[in-house]
Amino acid sequence: MAQLKLVDVTKKFGDVIAVNKLNLEVEKGECFSFLGPSGCGKTTTLRMIAGFEDLDEGELSVDGKVFSSSFKKYYLPPEHRDFGMVFQAFAVWPHLTVYDNVAFPLQIRKIPRHEIAKRVKMALQSTGLTHREESYPGKLSGGEQQRIALARAIAINPKVMLLDEPLSNLDAKLREEMRFEIKDLQKKFGFTIIYVTHDQAEAMALSDRMLVMDHGIVQQVGHPLEIYNKPANKFVFSFIGLSNFIPVNIEEGKAVIDGSNETASFEAPLELGKKAFLACRPSEVDFVEEPYTGANQLPPAIRARVARRTYLGDIVDYKVAVGNAEIRIQKPRRVQGPIEGSLCTIRINRTLWYPLE
Amino acid sequence: MRRALLVLMALLVTGIVPVIAQPKEKLMVYTSMKEVLIGEIRDAFTKKYPNIQFDYYSAGAGKIMAKIAAERQSGKLVVDVLWTSEIPDFYSLKKEGVLQRYESPEAKYVVSPLNDPDYEFTPARLGTLGITYNTNKIKTPPTQWSDLLGPAYKDGFAIANPALSGTSMVSVGMIANNLGWDFIQKLRANGAKMGQGSGQVVDDTAAGDLAACIGVDYITIDKIKLGAPLGFAYPKEMLVIPSPVAIFKGTPNLAAAQKFVDFLLSKEGQTIIANNYTLPVRKDVPIVQGVGLVAPDEAVKRAMKIDYLKLMVEKQAVIDKFTEIMQKK
Amino acid sequence: MADLQLSAVSKSYGTHRVLDKITFKVNSGECFTLLGPSGCGKTVILRLIAGFESPDEGEVSIGGHVVATAKHSLPPEERHIGVVFQDYAVWPHKTVYENIAYPLEIAKMPHEQIKSAVSDAIDQVNLAGLAQRYPYQLSGGQQQRVALARALVTKPDVMLLDEPLTNLDANLREEMRFEIKELQRKTGTTIFYVTHDQEVALAISDKMAVMDDKGIIRQIGSPDEVYERPIDAFVYQFLGIPNFIPVAIKSGQAFIDTDAVQGAAELPLQALADFPSQRFPGPKGKLACRPMDVILSRSIHPETMVKAKIVRLSLLGPIVDYLLDIGGIAIRAQMQTEAAMAQDLLIEEGQECGVRFAEPKWFSEDGEAIR
């Protein structure tokens, strides 16, 4: 049985439908991310799970127990849901010490004092804050404040942990470090994570499964690799990493890049129509050294001109022109690539096809 | 923005410049007479002498003297003419030699219980104080001072603060002199208290906050005329306090000041005073009848006696003693 | 277009000496980046060049003219420079047009000329159609373009850019850096660019200087010079994710330094043909290798590889990131996702694999590069 279950969950703000008929099941112990651009409804969904927003339609249940339901006209306030939650702006209480911050939810639950001390110690230890017990949050760095928030959330030993862009306010290095820490904490305590973010790398690095959302509608649910490899649509493809959308003309299942005089062609799926996009990642294009034959190789080798070559350290970034299309290519610097302005031959190793809107 | 600034600047200039610009003839009178009285005198005086810019400052005598003292301290005297009822101040000022001798041609008509032989000040009004009572609370008008010790006046009688009001200061001196401090002690024992200014005690009486007070004639009668539930009565021994007028020595506006003193003592000036329900200092000016006022010469006859020179010396002591009695629990 | 030169420029705030005898030269038409950690004094240098600060010692010259010495400093308005700030600094009370026209108005250019110059500049930064907008109606990227156009419109001798992309989001940053480069190519302006972001610096510079947190310039060179031939460990670690492995040299061979890493196995770093053992000043040093240069293999060939354990594998979209354990040392490795999948290298956590270091860099114990 799924631990967290959402059935036809819908939320409106005035005329705007923030979340539209969302159905979802999250398994116990899973790390599940909501990924999408800002305003896509992911935070609203999280706030409905937390209980800060009521549902307009649908039902939400945890471990089979209904928490919110428009059918049964039932709503359990957030303070009775026993979730842990971490907010983007840390939301640690500046007037309480680190210890008191973490102890607060336990005090509310009227847990005996010695038990509180034990659990706070454990939570602080897990988050590496033991030496900060008596400090006030204002004196600590952003990363440490976010750790307080984490410690506070795990102190109650929640079954489900809700994280709302918890790393957005941290700098890049810390962000990278913290996402692994969160993952480690999960491994240690075994809670279920619902993680909201707009950063695809973060979502992919953390998640067992993830959900990509746009305009309040679920675009795709699945394992990160699955989503990376088989994006359900153009939006998911473009949101998940750097992307090339190459306009092609199709005739009888043969696709040729728009404006190019190539004789070589791609095999296109039949249902696309006359014009479509060929999508590929910059890392999925190779420079090939074999002589250009123009014959029907598969995948075809294509002639291109290097419009720009930018050295980025580990990676070299190329922009090559083919017909009316510009294609970004990224290769590790150890890969010998052509110089700017030269002609080259490329091969697109993996292609995805999307209709013209 | 720029236009708003211009308008502002214009306002500033028009506002402040007239105050600092010096017209040819100017006159500044400090007086304890109330706005109704001094306002009317100013109108008449300005009409007669349109070239004199007449300004006045009307406040309690205490404040006026404070202001004058501060002005003298700062070395820049604004006041030209002083007209209050706090006679000891005039003696003090005279003693300090800051008053200008001026024998007005009108001075010979003046009747008053007090006269300065050196003409450094001249009485310009005979102020009287009687018992102002609230007609809702006091049904039988008082006829003598001892009536105030009766139960009708219990916790309901007040005398204005002598530190603020000159008439009150002199009145307290007179009562202490004629009826004794004992009487004031007894008043206090009957719940009498010290009020604010001489106008406010009358207002408080009208409002019913007080049953009665020692009230200045014209202030009280003015309010009776406006319909206030007040009565006004004189005991046999009357409080008659001349209000002298004096010119300060060294004033740059001597001519205008003299014209003002002349006007004040003239039949015209005294008529305005009399019409405002107070007593003129001239016999040839009739008083308003039917409001309870007594004629000037009778008032002078019935007036309590006082030695102003002594009062000048004892002024602060009198104020202090009175205050002490009145604030006793 | 002009060159720019700083000679022995020093600057102190109170007793704190921020800059000590800084000297460098930017050639005419060059895009020169000053890269350094925040607080290292790089912005002070830019402000000295702009004229917002004056040097305590040394001199600054633009196009051969001395603009600042300790004694005399030309005010910024007389230096004919363009400045683009981190926070855009577009004037909120002026439209796009008014913002860009302002420097020309100050220069008392005739009205008609201003009009055409501004519309050229607007086209150049791809803001056509937005001339009458106010800054609050623009996105961050568009505001930054206004700032660029405003700085460019007077055809300044030198353009100074102070972290202009820091406040933009990642996608826009990646787009704008190409645009700035493009703009420089079109206009040929000399650019002095200050940043703490090594990716931007590498992407746009003709030449770059790397500054450390004490305000000392460690290395000046073209991006690939600096990246491929770092002068010391600081420059190396500042330009990307570093992996350092302590090494001990025994009889001309390099081993993982077991003294430095507790519990490390004594593993020989084999098959490092170009190992410069003779040039090492002492018995110890460091091997450095970028994550992308850590080559993984499912099968372990002991003669060419060391053994490693996969501690963590994270998929980051186009890149797969591995955390490896080599004899107790944590090492990061990265591969392009496609390559990893094609070569079946999405190795499960906990598994062992073989590791080879491609193009390693060597540093002495105190961090100097050994080449």
Added chain:
Amino acid sequence: MNTGNKLSTANIVLLFSILILVVIVAVPVILIFITAFFENGKFNIAGIAKILSDPDTYQALLNSLIIAAGTTLVSTTVGTFFAWLVARTDLPLKKTMKALFLVPFMLPSFIGALAWKVLLSPRAGYINKLLMAIFGLSKAPIDILTIGGIIAIESMYLFPFVFLQVEGSLERMDPTLEESARISGANLFTITRKITLPLVMPSILAGALLVALYSLAHFGVPAILGTEKGIYNIPTKIYERIYASGGSFNAIRVGTILSTILVISAALILKLQDMLLKKGQYQIIAGKSMRPMVMKLRGLKIPLLIISILYIGITVILPTVTIFLVGGLKTYGLSFELKNMTWNNYLKIFQWKMTKDAIWNSLYLSLGAAFVTMLAGTMISYVIVKMKVRGKFILQFLGVLPFSLPGTVIALGVILTWSGRFGINLYNTPWIIFVAYIARYMAFSIKSNSASLSQVSDSLEEASRACGATHWQSLKNIVIPLIKPGMISAFFLIFLPALRELTTSVLLYGPTTRTIGVAIYALNEDGETVRAAALASIALVIIFAGETIIRKFLARLDQAKVKVQE
């Protein structure tokens, strides 16, 4: 941004700014201390001891402290409660109520006191009379002429200081701070107690500080309600001493010593606040804007709304109506029947020289002072916020000094400075009030202008310099246009309080330079109650009209500002 050692514009501006503050602020304050502590060049400890051991002075100090403490306590409680009600509950008509709670700000407290005296003086008060008639009481049930009365009336009109601060901080507070408590399992009541209140404590204290400083040095209400019964606080004591003792210099000296006590008390209050805030300086403002949680009042909704409306009705409408009615009485003491009413008093206000003068004086003095103070404040703030020059800490110190200086103290300092001691004698001229207003409101102006200047990032000005504009051109074209809204709001922040000012001008007015406040006070003191009320009514009309126009105007500016800053 200096360019060598010549006398640059920067240095000129700095010197000029220091000069203004020294002349306007520093010299008067120093003179007060000198006068208080030195007599004929000798340290005068005996004189001080004598004055301080005088039971009158001692009592006045005690009263000042009791009144300030009481007022602070009551205002803070009332202000915090209403702020919470408006910001954190589902009270109906919240927007309207928020606006209404700020209305008592407009009503000058001494006019309020005047009205309440008319309503609640022990025997004559209309309400007292009514209550006595209804319940057949022999004694008045409420006596407003007491310390309690003074506290009640001051609190009525000062609580918006707290309300504004607390409401603002509740509104800007990051809602996730409360949400995280909720998810921790706390209910709204616990959250309010343990999280919300402690977090807004700095704002509560800031508001309380304003009230305490204001009340400590407040003249109007104690003067109207207290002096009659011999209840003096320090400002009224200073006033009484100076006017009762014939204005000798000795009285001024007594005044300076009492002023010194006021300054020390104010400094202690500031210090206390500082200590209380020391560990509580935290940022609670959110980046993202979200709706804060709202407590459902349920059954209490309507009763609380009614209480709020009643509160406004009682504190604002009742006294205002009373003042207007009393102003229409033929003479004080009559009942409010049509036959007793007249327009005469209102007409007289525009005929009498004193009242005409007063209205005119107040208008141009407040306009002029606001204008000059705004400009000077802008310049000084510019030096403080934007310029890198040595010695600006002097400006910072001098600029905030008047903030803690009671109006009475400023008045005395101004008398000492501008009565010819330094060759300029402004005594008895409007200029002395003008100078005092500038001193008194400079801190407002600097605060407001500094706030708007610090929002103008340095790079905006530097960008202009880099574009070829000189320092002056940059100021004119970039900085001034950007801080214009701040300047204008500084102007009004000064103009409105100056228009109804009493505490300072009551010690400074001359024969022809009464302000509206002084005129109302003098009329009241002279027993011209109905005329005082009539003038007060007209003052209220002017103030309300001014406030309304300004609010509209500022709202428009605010919109423009939002546009500019978004």
